[in-house]
Amino acid sequence: MRLTKFSxxxxxxxxxxxxxxxxxxxxxxxxxxxxxxxxxxxxxVTTLVRGGFLEGVRGRSGGFRLARPAAEIRxxxxxxxxxxxxxxxxxxATGESCVxxxxxxxxxxxxxxxxxxxxxxxxxxxxxVALAPDAFLPPQARAAGRPASGPAGAG
Amino acid sequence: MRLTKFSxxxxxxxxxxxxxxxxxxxxxxxxxxxxxxxxxxxxxVTTLVRGGFLEGVRGRSGGFRLARPAAEIRxxxxxxxxxxxxxxxxxxATGESCVxxxxxxxxxxxxxxxxxxxxxxxxxxxxxVALAPDAFLPPQARAAGRPASGPAGAG
Numbered sequence: 001m002r003l004t005k006f007s008x009x010x011x012x013x014x015x016x017x018x019x020x021x022x023x024x025x026x027x028x029x030x031x032x033x034x035x036x037x038x039x040x041x042x043x044x045v046t047t048l049v050r051g052g053f054l055e056g057v058r059g060r061s062g063g064f065r066l067a068r069p070a071a072e073i074r075x076x077x078x079x080x081x082x083x084x085x086x087x088x089x090x091x092x093a094t095g096e097s098c099v100x101x102x103x104x105x106x107x108x109x110x111x112x113x114x115x116x117x118x119x120x121x122x123x124x125x126x127x128x129v130a131l132a133p134d135a136f137l138p139p140q141a142r143a144a145g146r147p148a149s150g151p152a153g154a155g
Numbered sequence: 156m157r158l159t160k161f162s163x164x165x166x167x168x169x170x171x172x173x174x175x176x177x178x179x180x181x182x183x184x185x186x187x188x189x190x191x192x193x194x195x196x197x198x199x200v201t202t203l204v205r206g207g208f209l210e211g212v213r214g215r216s217g218g219f220r221l222a223r224p225a226a227e228i229r230x231x232x233x234x235x236x237x238x239x240x241x242x243x244x245x246x247x248a249t250g251e252s253c254v255x256x257x258x259x260x261x262x263x264x265x266x267x268x269x270x271x272x273x274x275x276x277x278x279x280x281x282x283x284v285a286l287a288p289d290a291f292l293p294p295q296a297r298a299a300g301r302p303a304s305g306p307a308g309a310g
Contacts, residue, residue: 001241001269003156008244011261012253033254075264086156089163098167099188099291105284106166109230109275114156116271120264129260136254 007082009036010044011129014078017054018070018130020151024063029151033136044082051081070130076122086114162237164191165199166284169233172209173225173285175306179218184306188291199237206236225285231277241269 016030027045031038045064048054055067066073087093088110091101098104133151171185182200186193200219203209210222221228242248243265246256253259288306 001156001158001238001243001272003243003265005245011244012255015255015259015261035252035254083156088156088158089166090160097190099190099293100167100170100286103286103290104170105286106170109279109284110158113272113275116275117156117268120268120271124264129264131255131258131260135258138254 003079004083006044006047006084007079009034009040010048010078010082011075013041013044013048014053014066014073014126015129015131016136016151017064017066018126019133019136020065021133022065023151024057024061024065025151026063033151047082048078051078053078053081066126070127071125073126074122075124075126075129076118076120078126079118079121088114158234159238161199161202161239162234164189164195165203165233165237166230168196168199168203169208169221169228169281170284170286171291171306172219172221173281174288174291175220176288177220178306179212179216179220180306181218188306202237203233206233208233208236221281225282226280228281229277230279230281230284231273231275233281234273234276243269 012034013030016033017025027038027041031041034041045054045056049056049064049067052067053073054064056062056064085093089106091098091104091107092110136151167189168185171188172180182193182196186196189196200209200211204211204219204222207222208228209219211217211219240248244261246253246259246262247265291306
């Protein structure tokens, strides 16, 4: 059982934006910090902007920042946006494909398990998992106190 | 977020065995009832026998049945056997691959979410989701009261 890589990195992008505070973070810097492709993070930032979690600013000096305070961003709501489905088992996705559909009690257990999982994430906000800007510097830069590749605001 | 098809059908095979009671269920009949391949169910039955949930009987009149009472089979324990991993996010699987590994608070939230999910399944036994044998008959046979392709004990 896994979250998609898309959800995983969506949470990371939000953590990166939280560390940047009011200053604009850039996709290039976030991609460099996490060691992933710019293209992958671009899709994620676009989704998070559409979902109302990030504010995007276009142009050469553009970038992204949180659209609301970190304390108002529930991680459960982020996962509801970024996970393509919560179809825990086949019959959730396909409907009446199983001989015992209609009397089977497993879907209810699955739903309860999923609800319990999401309830944990609904009880945690981005502020609860936010890190200081220098957490995003490479270890050697962190040791030397260099702000070069961390989120804006790291210096 | 999904369980594997292997876990999904493992739970279904156990439900089928529960409906068969003391009489031996066969892979052929279970595969026919669920409309899936014999090969897929054979792997599942082998895993469930190894895991101590099913007892397998070899030979021409062989088959499988529950190795312990349904009320003693917790669905959480079944998932722990059948899910290949519970590595919710990349860093669970790969370790120190992320710049914020070491100070990141997300893994703890992920673990809490997963624990909450499994706690629901630990609170449910196979007896709680067991069905009557005729639930596994095709609808038309159920209406006519024919026991032909249901689990042993359906007649």
